[in-house]
Amino acid sequence: MDNMAGELRDNRGRGDAEWSFPAIHPEGRKFGIGAVGISLLFLLIGWGFIGWPLLVLSAGVFAFFRDPERVVPQGDRIVVAPADGLVSLIAQVPPPPELQGSDGDGAPGLGAEPVTRISIFMSVFDVHINRAPIAGTVKRIVYIPGAFMNADLDKASEENERQHILIERGDGTRIGFTQIAGLVARRIVPFIKPGDTVAAGQRVGLIRFGSRVDVYLPAGTDSSVLLGQSVIAGETILAETGKHGLLEGVSQ
Missing domain, CATH: 1.20.5 (Single alpha-helices involved in coiled-coils or other helix-helix interfaces)
Structure with missing residues (x-):
């Protein structure tokens, strides 16, 4: 498992910062x-x-x-981006069936009602290490073989090779996210297993050669990023749980 400890840095200048080759x-x-x-x-x-x-x-x-190293913002309600890339889709959809309901051991999953799904498309030029969106316990990992169509398409969430991950925070909040293989990607590599405890922004896996990650926010939580925005895994705040409302931006 990735080391959960790291150097503390803040907005008042504590910590050290220097550029280095990743x-x-x-x-x-x-x-x-x-x-x-x-x-x-x-x-x-x-x-x-x-x-x-x-x-x-x-x-x-x-x-x-x-x-590369990432400086992960800390906070009880923060959800960070699990992947580098472009926010290509934001939609209200039901979570995948594999993340709904309880598992074989009775551990609860996500509900069946529509929630906000944020899709992050990773090109071959993006960093492909995926990171945990919240701190908590890995409750479920479900791998599903499938096709290798363009990961930028909406139907890739249901037809491509993919891996669903469910993490439960200490307060009971559960967030699911899905690693989806794309046209060139041919392997999803996990670094974690069910039962592991992860920190927000911890490395949890990678997808080789171009792909996508979908994040399913809890009910009552809206995206804090905009369609077409570029995000950075472990650093960009995707949402704050329980916070909702319309955000608008202008491309320029």
Whole structure:
């Protein structure tokens, strides 16, 4: 499990801040090193027309699996973005059936009534490490095989390969979110299991090569982000539980 402790920073200047190259997640190192090895092999045999493009591609692979540190805002009602990317859909929909009702052990899930769903589309240029939207206990993880259509489409929530996760906060608030594979993505990699305790913003998994994450807010909670807004996993506040009302923005 990811270390839940970290350096405290605030809006009054406490803590240290400096720029550094982001780390590469171990899941991606084997892909990057493999790509470098193949490109060097082609360069050694004099096939530079293949070797040099592959070397550039290997740099892209390392960049795809970058894992930067994030400063996670703290608060009892805050829901942070679980993924980097573009807010591509905001809609009132029922939660997925896999997250509704109690599980086999009687643990409660989400209701069947429509709630606000925020969909975050991750392009191949975004960081693909996903993070917990709230602190709490992982109550449910349900993997479902499926298709690999464009993750930007609304029906991808029901037809693509996906993994549902349910987290329950200490006060009983439950939030579900779904990792959805896209056109290029071919594997959803979890870092957690049911029963784990996670901190808000903790790394919980990744999806390889372009995908989407849906977040299902509790009833009576509206989005604090706008359609078309770019969000950062673990840092952008998606919502505050119990807070609702219309927010408007102007693209410019």
